Amino acid sequence: MRTLTDLFPPFGLHVVAGPLELRGLTDELIAELCHAAEAGIHDPDAMPFYFPWTAVPADQLARNTAAYHWSKRATFAPEDFCLDLAVLLDGRVIGCQGVAAQHFPVTRTGETGSWLGREFQGRGIGTQMRRAMCALLFDHLGFEEITSAAFLDNPASLAVSRKVGYRPTTVSRIKRREGELALNQGLVLTPDDFVRGDLAIEVTGAEAVRAFIGLDS
Template identity: 30%
Template sequence: MGASAWPLHGIRLRTADLDLRVMTEADLPELWELLPDDVEMNPHATTYAGLDVPANRRAVLAQGYWRALGLWSPDDWALPFVVRRDGEVVGAQWLEGPDWRADHAVDSSSWLVPAARGRGLGKQMRAAVLALAFGPLRAEVAVSSAVLGNAGSLGVSRSLGYLDTHRSVLEHSGETLQHVRLTRAAWARAGGADLAGGTVVDGVAPALPLFGIEGAS
């Protein structure tokens, strides 16, 4: 299915080092091979007694992709990107609008292969989707969260201007989750274009109706 038939697949984000394109089914086998063991999957996803742990993790990844695009609506959407550096897949970045037309707020999550960590790529990935969210999608707020021990994720958030809001406890693990928040106004005051490192956002205009947005970006 081409981008003209399903315009979400025409969205592309480019940073100084990375190329982010909306995930396709053809990307799944490579993502399965690269998915790090320390990436926490959706704890509420279905697991299958007849599959081992790696196979169940592959199932969660695949079903998450199918669910995201298959159940898409302007009120509740999830946009998964495959992240490449020099043509090689290094991770995945998600941007979500779970109550989009009510609050115009986005959430995000991501993972990188171990060899790509500690190089500032996580910040570039997040900044790229923020450029999309606060740019053509006209989001008002971006939120995120991470367990207190995940210094990398929280460091990315704080470096981009997110502020700590509240904490909660994960039911399935008992770990403490730190929630953070960034407003559109704060992003602009901090010089969002500079924080995004000159991110180039392409192919969004044909997809805007799927976000409930009329008119060109």
């Protein structure tokens, strides 16, 4: 009989980077991720996300977060996927790190995105989890380029990108919240520019995911 990991290989993905782990989002981890989101991600007056998904009443945030990840799981395909992983510190879910890609077998590129609970911000964890994700993508999942972006009023995210080696591209003018203009800095990372740091990365479960995203069939 097939297991759930056979049916959805990202469940079996596991990245270890010192005390940090990145794991495929099972339902149990989604529940813990929702709890982390409810504990707070950013100041209520700020909005670091393109889509203001955190700007909802507290009783809706967990349901919306779970529904989003369930929907991305249901539509996952090599031509259009979001690979989102739970970030754990000493076994506790503290945030989410992911990548979104379209037509991946041809383009070999995707855009990283992440969030981290406020309690854990400002401690270098954001840089470590991004480095772990980029090592996974470049070394194990066939990516040849990784993009990202952050609003110009989000210096913490831009600082993480600089430390990891992303280079700035273009600045876009976009609507963030109703009636609000935001300037969004594009970023790009190549294997040659990737600043890995000195943290050893251990990966399991990547081979099945490679096949799932259209490689090594």
